[in-house]
Amino acid sequence: MNQEFADKIRDDFEKLTGVNCTIQFMEMGESHIPTRLLSSEQGVYIFFRNQQSFKVGKAGSNSQARWNSHHYNLDEKTPSTFPKSFMADLDNFKSYFPEEIHFEMENLNRESIKMWVRNNLSRIEFKISSEESKIVLNLLEALVQFHFPPIYEGRQSN
16 A cells, blocks of 8 residues: 555545545654644545555544554553454554564553554555535545555444
């Protein structure tokens, strides 16, 4: 997955709906810093490594925490987060990563999870206007899921 492929999804979405969509591509490491979701925006995000998608999600204009913090936390209070999903499936999740970081993965905790996610996973953000209907947001999410089928999706994931 790369910027060109993300651009293709955006172009397909815009042709299909006539709705403008912006993209922010964040390579794992220093550039992986989630943006703020403005009150005038809603969007879809994806966490991935190489060609494997792990989580695709969406957030409305009133879901700032879902957009930029829930999936970087490992706590008891926040329901249905990406870290809870992959920690519950750690043996399978580790198979997508080099063996030399498996020990680090086994020892992730509340203090280390945010930086680990940022350093080891890339993220793409697709944003549209919050004036667009939830149906349009759902279509954007479905289009991203179609192109990047995620491993951890839906409430059954955690």
